[in-house]
Amino acid sequence: MSDTQQTNPVQPRRRRGAELVLLVLALGVAVGAYAIVGVAVTGHVSPQIVSYALGLVLLVGIAHVVVRYRAPYADPILLPCVVLLNGLGLALIHRLDLSKVKAAQDAGESMPHVDAPAQLTWTAVGVAAFIAMLLLIRDHRWLQRATYTALFAGVALLLLPLVPGIGVRFQGAQIWVRFAGLSFQPGEVAKMLLIVFFAGYLVVKKEALALAGRRFLGIDLPRGRDLGPIVSAWMISLAILVFQRDLGTAVLFFGVFVIMLYVATERPGWLFLGGTMFVGGAWFAYIAATQLGISQFSHIANRVNAWLHPFDPANANGAYQIIQSLYGFAYGGLLGRGLGEGHPTLVPLAKSDFIAAVIGEELGLTGLMAILLLYGVIVERGLRTALVCRDQYGKLLATGIASVFAIQVFVVIGGVTKLIPLTGLTTPFLSYGGSSLVANWALVALMLRISDFARRPATVLPPAPTEDALTQVVVVRR
Amino acid sequence: MNRSIRRIAVAFMVLFLALLANANYIQVFQASDLNDRADNKRVTLDEYARERGPIMVGGTQVAYSVKTKDDLVYLRRYRDPQLYGHLTGYYSYVLGRRGLEKAENSVLAGTDDRLFVRRIVDLITNRQPQGGSALLTINPKAQQAAYDALGNNRGAVVAIEPSTGKILAMVSKPTYDPNQLSSHNANSILKAANQLEDNSSRPMENRAAQRRYPPGSTFKLVTAAAALSGGRYNPDSKLPAPAELDLPLTTFNMKNWQNGLCGPAPQVTLTEALATSCNTAFAGLGLKVGDKALRQQAEKFGFGQEYLQDLNAATSVFPGELNPPQLAQSSIGQYDVAATPLQMAMVSAGIANGGKVMQPYVVAKVSGPDLKTLEVTEPQTLSQATSPGVARQLTQMMVNVVDHGTGAPVKIDGVSVAGKTGTAQTTPDKPPYAWFASFAPANAPQVAVAVVIEHANVGRNEISGGRLAAPVAKAVMRAVIGR
Numbered sequence: 001m002s003d004t005q006q007t008n009p010v011q012p013r014r015r016r017g018a019e020l021v022l023l024v025l026a027l028g029v030a031v032g033a034y035a036i037v038g039v040a041v042t043g044h045v046s047p048q049i050v051s052y053a054l055g056l057v058l059l060v061g062i063a064h065v066v067v068r069y070r071a072p073y074a075d076p077i078l079l080p081c082v083v084l085l086n087g088l089g090l091a092l093i094h095r096l097d098l099s100k101v102k103a104a105q106d107a108g109e110s111m112p113h114v115d116a117p118a119q120l121t122w123t124a125v126g127v128a129a130f131i132a133m134l135l136l137i138r139d140h141r142w143l144q145r146a147t148y149t150a151l152f153a154g155v156a157l158l159l160l161p162l163v164p165g166i167g168v169r170f171q172g173a174q175i176w177v178r179f180a181g182l183s184f185q186p187g188e189v190a191k192m193l194l195i196v197f198f199a200g201y202l203v204v205k206k207e208a209l210a211l212a213g214r215r216f217l218g219i220d221l222p223r224g225r226d227l228g229p230i231v232s233a234w235m236i237s238l239a240i241l242v243f244q245r246d247l248g249t250a251v252l253f254f255g256v257f258v259i260m261l262y263v264a265t266e267r268p269g270w271l272f273l274g275g276t277m278f279v280g281g282a283w284f285a286y287i288a289a290t291q292l293g294i295s296q297f298s299h300i301a302n303r304v305n306a307w308l309h310p311f312d313p314a315n316a317n318g319a320y321q322i323i324q325s326l327y328g329f330a331y332g333g334l335l336g337r338g339l340g341e342g343h344p345t346l347v348p349l350a351k352s353d354f355i356a357a358v359i360g361e362e363l364g365l366t367g368l369m370a371i372l373l374l375y376g377v378i379v380e381r382g383l384r385t386a387l388v389c390r391d392q393y394g395k396l397l398a399t400g401i402a403s404v405f406a407i408q409v410f411v412v413i414g415g416v417t418k419l420i421p422l423t424g425l426t427t428p429f430l431s432y433g434g435s436s437l438v439a440n441w442a443l444v445a446l447m448l449r450i451s452d453f454a455r456r457p458a459t460v461l462p463p464a465p466t467e468d469a470l471t472q473v474v475v476v477r478r
Numbered sequence: 479m480n481r482s483i484r485r486i487a488v489a490f491m492v493l494f495l496a497l498l499a500n501a502n503y504i505q506v507f508q509a510s511d512l513n514d515r516a517d518n519k520r521v522t523l524d525e526y527a528r529e530r531g532p533i534m535v536g537g538t539q540v541a542y543s544v545k546t547k548d549d550l551v552y553l554r555r556y557r558d559p560q561l562y563g564h565l566t567g568y569y570s571y572v573l574g575r576r577g578l579e580k581a582e583n584s585v586l587a588g589t590d591d592r593l594f595v596r597r598i599v600d601l602i603t604n605r606q607p608q609g610g611s612a613l614l615t616i617n618p619k620a621q622q623a624a625y626d627a628l629g630n631n632r633g634a635v636v637a638i639e640p641s642t643g644k645i646l647a648m649v650s651k652p653t654y655d656p657n658q659l660s661s662h663n664a665n666s667i668l669k670a671a672n673q674l675e676d677n678s679s680r681p682m683e684n685r686a687a688q689r690r691y692p693p694g695s696t697f698k699l700v701t702a703a704a705a706l707s708g709g710r711y712n713p714d715s716k717l718p719a720p721a722e723l724d725l726p727l728t729t730f731n732m733k734n735w736q737n738g739l740c741g742p743a744p745q746v747t748l749t750e751a752l753a754t755s756c757n758t759a760f761a762g763l764g765l766k767v768g769d770k771a772l773r774q775q776a777e778k779f780g781f782g783q784e785y786l787q788d789l790n791a792a793t794s795v796f797p798g799e800l801n802p803p804q805l806a807q808s809s810i811g812q813y814d815v816a817a818t819p820l821q822m823a824m825v826s827a828g829i830a831n832g833g834k835v836m837q838p839y840v841v842a843k844v845s846g847p848d849l850k851t852l853e854v855t856e857p858q859t860l861s862q863a864t865s866p867g868v869a870r871q872l873t874q875m876m877v878n879v880v881d882h883g884t885g886a887p888v889k890i891d892g893v894s895v896a897g898k899t900g901t902a903q904t905t906p907d908k909p910p911y912a913w914f915a916s917f918a919p920a921n922a923p924q925v926a927v928a929v930v931i932e933h934a935n936v937g938r939n940e941i942s943g944g945r946l947a948a949p950v951a952k953a954v955m956r957a958v959i960g961r
């Protein structure tokens with residue numbers, strides 16, 4: 001029995017009108033926030049607001065039209081959530097720009113570089129990538145053909161920053177490449193390619209991987225010969241950790257892989273094994289740095305120490321960021337200082353890694369919780385798509401994308417609020433940074449493509465791509 | 479797969495709940511602790527963004543805030559900075575606070591608990607909170623008189639209202655300009671601070687309350703008080719007053735200031751001894767009275783006690799464990815006896831006030847931003863140093879010092895003035911300090927003044943309390959009593 005012959009129990013509704021209403025609301029918040037920060041910092045609305053608002057409305061409008069015609073059954077809530085986050089991010093970056101400009105004017109220095117226009121340009125590129133994905137990929141199952149291509153491309157992109165000449169070391173991590181005057185983080189694109197690979201690989205291998213080895217303490221552990229994939233994923237993460245000093249990406253890849261493995265096989269043993277390997281690896285890295293003096297891991301030990309004892313003078317250097325971030329959150333309190341009324345420039349890297357601290361300071365606990373819930377909604381809609389999706393490949397892909405957002409948000413916001421040690425990752429859609437913005441827009445396009453497929457009435461479902469290589473017997477669990 | 483997807487969804491929900499719970503913990507429960515930390519710049523910036531209340535002297539704001547266009551919104555300014563700098567202290571973005579800016583910070587910044595209701599009202603009405611004000615006890619005329627009379631000399635003046643302990647004048651020279659340290663330019667603040675730190679004359683030190691000097695002959699007031707209080711002496715008691723006193727246990731002989739007898743005869747009365755500031759007579763008296771009685775008397779006047787913490791006043795010292803030569807030296811305010819000008823003003827004020835020493839204070843009242851009074855400082859007794867009878871006897875003796883003795887330069891027409899000179903040796907290679915402790919009018923005291931001049935531009939032999947310090951005290955007393 002094939003997936004495509006099942007009828008969808010849910011009455012199909014396109015709900016594009018609801019999406020449009022939500023998009024208008026999201027745009028209202030974004031443009032309103034942009035206007036407010038101008039008034040609060042400089043005393044008048046920033047003169048660029050007209051071109052900014054027009055640009056944003058145009059971009060979002062085109063995206064909406066493309067969704068309306070090319071993915072009419074797609075989830076109506078995802079795109080407005082993303083637009084709201086991206087628009088708010090633009091307003092916050094503009095706000096930090098204005099502070100910088102004001103400080104330079106007071107000190108009589110020349111006009112500093114501002115980042116909001118670049119971020120708006122990157123938003124346009126992101127929306128273009130979003131549209132291109134929706135137009136080019138008519139059926140997400142086509143991607144299954146590219147399983148191993150995605151693997152090689154993903155690994156190659158991950159290794160790119162290590163190539164001498166184009167790799168750039170910044171803030172201790174070697175995750176950037178600079179080429180023809182443009183710099184980007186290939187890891188952000190690799191993120192998507194590796195999810196495509198994981199989904200394609202696991203959907204084929206899941207039966208083999210699901211075979212229980214022996215039961216240990218009530219947990220089904222896999223057979224030794226099946227350990228290959230998880231061990232290699234673990235090694236790749238460790239390599240990222242050691243050679244690129246990028247704790248966040250390492251955690252993200254390994255976490256997403258283990259979650260997808262678990263979803264594919266339904267064996268909790270994989271989660272247990274993955275968790276053990278992660279904790280073991282982290283513990284080893286910490287011991288290696290503190291006891292054995294292996295400097296490759298020293299940045300991890302520094303992060304852990306700064307997390308455990310931020311106010312210890314011995315950690316003064318490593319903990320400066322997190323302390324300033326905590327001060328920002330505390331200063332914001334319950335309701336926040338109001339947009340433009342705080343001192344977010346006191347937090348280093350406020351535009352990228354620490355943008356959540358800006359929200360906590362100026363929009364308060366209320367604003368921070370609203371942002372967290374917004375991310376929660378994105379993750380929830382992603383997992384719901386995975387649940388209602390009728391093909392296993394789509395389920396895995398959707399789970400992977402939702403997990404990327406969930407883990408990223410948890411790791412970053414957990415880091416800047418001192419819940420867990422600090423790791424360098426961007427806050428999706430909010431943080432300043434082109435590569436991350438474009439890659440996340442592309443991921444959302446993929447998610448919309450899957451949800452369009454999942455929510456479409458059975459009668460209008462397109463036939464599965466018919467290639468012999470993909471023909472397989474699928475047991476449907478419901 | 480749906481079962482495991484659902485489980486993953488639950489797991490993510492737990493992670494997000496952890497984020498939410500942690501955000502609540504930091505922004506609600508931990509917030510005040512984090513905001514109170516000393517290195518938290520936001521709180522400082524916040525304080526600068528509020529209009530800090532003024533410090534008032536009479537009807538004048540000697541410290542006030544003006545609005546600027548830079549990030550630190552309000553700039554702290556000082557009127558007559560040289561005159562009031564040691565009292566107000568400074569309010570510096572780089573260096574923190576000092577003086578009354580520090581002691582009265584909560585009121586001036588508007589964060590005082592007594593302003594709580596007002597802060598709530600400000601919050602609701604969205605009005606920018608303001609600081610309250612502090613009114614000083616300083617009499618501006620006396621302060622100006624002390625400042626002018628000190629001239630270019632290094633030294634200090636303290637004037638106290640004997641009946642209350644109110645500080646009417648407190649001047650220390652050399653002085654400094656707190657405006658330089660309270661600017662909004664970190665570089666110029668650091669430059670000014672370095673210059674002031676490197677200056678060997680220590681202009682930032684408030685000599686009137688923070689530096690201890692050997693009190694010299696002004697301490698004879700304490701010795702006399704101890705003797706009279708003991709009951710075995712009265713102002714007419716005869717004391718041996720040789721030209722040289724052979725100090726027991728040493729080969730050193732104590733001499734009088736003029737290297738001769740204190741009077742026509744080798745015996746003088748206690749009153750005469752004080753009038754001529756006779757060293758040998760008082761050293762011998764101290765040996766008779768004993769170190770215990772002397773120390774107790776000194777402590778009753780305030781030695782060894784902490785007071786005026788608002789201005790970080792130093793504690794004056796009468797040393798312990800004295801052998802006879804040390805006791806003899808201590809009786810005339812030498813050896814390790816150390817007193818601030820404020821302390822010696824309190825000795826005079828105590829005698830003036832019938833033996834009752836009042837707790838000195840410099841903040842008369844504090845008010846809220848609406849000028850409603852929050853607190854008026856009530857005068858408090860520090861101790862009963864002598865009986866009223868002994869105080870009367872001492873007053874008579876001090877009037878005699880002015881009328882017939884070394885205190886002559888302080889005479890004021892039509893007013894009876896009580897005083898005592900002092901010339902304190904430090905080391906032989908340094909010029910001595912000139913002291914004067916006094917009050918007026920002797921019959922109904924309005925003001926007690928102590929003056930010390932540590933480095934005058936005159937020859938070594940011309941330094942004496944009477945010639946140098948007494949005119950300063952006189953100027954201050956005249957400013958207060960209006961003669």
